[in-house]
Amino acid sequence: MLYLLFFTSIAVIFIIVAFLLRAFRNPVRVHDKTPKDSGIPCEEISIPTKNNKELYGWWIEGKVTKPVLILIHGWGRNVGKMMPYIKNLQPKDYNLLIFDSRNHGHSDPDDYSSMLKFAEDIKASVDFLENRKATQNGVGLIGLSIGGGASIYAAAHDPRIDSVITVGAFANPAHVMRKQLADRHIPYYPFVWLLFKFIELRIGAKFSEIAPANNVAKAKARFLFIHGKKDNVVPLEQGKLLIKSANPGKSKLIVYETKAHSNCHFEKGFWETIDDFFMTGSTLKH
Secondary structure, eight states: OHHHHHHHHHHHHHHHHHHHHHHTSOOOOOOSOOGGGGTOOOEEEEEEEGGGEEEEEEEEOOOTTSOEEEEEOOTTOOGGGGHHHHHHHGGGTOEEEEEOOTTSTTSOOOSOOOHHHHHHHHHHHHHHHHHTTOOTTOEEEEEETHHHHHHHHHHHHOTTOOEEEEESOOSOHHHHHHHHHHHTTOOIIIIIHHHHHHHHHHHTSOHHHHOGGGTGGGOOSEEEEEEETTOSSSOHHHHHHHHHHSOTTSEEEEEETTOOSSOGGGSTTHHHHHHHHHHTOGGGGO
16 A cells, blocks of 8 residues: 555656646747838848757848847747847847747757757857858847847857847746746645756756856856846846856846836837947946
């Protein structure tokens, strides 16, 4: 009887962990509009990435004297999420590359998504731009949420990246996931602990090793972290941990008092702040 109870308990635990894994699987949504719908010329591109997969993307050419900016969407999103950025940055003549990360939008599926895969896709995009000889005036990244965390990690491991803006980025993905599960009254032991161990085994690295906060100081790039004070998805404490971990003098945290996780771009002066950061860097001196 005790054996039966033991094995039943183990089975229940693993069923719940499997359910949690499924719950964290990203939804796949495709865009319904392109830059062309807004009168912006764009080229649909295919970018080779890890595991012999292809990324779907857009290339919008600007002036040769301007840097190229790679725009990276968040979890379960796609290139269409970046349309407000495209509409505001294209008139300023930036060269823009926007892609769907693997398992997102029109890009190839590849088992599961992770911050590391986002970062690998960023590297693949920089390789693509280098092959097009489009990196001579610098490479900048704008990453939203997990796209921001991946941008930090990518910059820490790729010296070709000169500057990074994140919006609602986490300092450690495990912190955010643990909070989300705690909010749903799921106990850390044994369920979340087992979930984290399984994810670490699957991605081949510990959360502490890939955490943006533990990598940001390795980068040569400049960083601007933007965070909404009312962000309930990635709490402001994550942004504060990032700025605390970053190289002083090359990084800044801007907090928007009335904004949350997905609406920071509605803040007055947002686009001017982005332009100033990429073109002069004086934003860091304020």
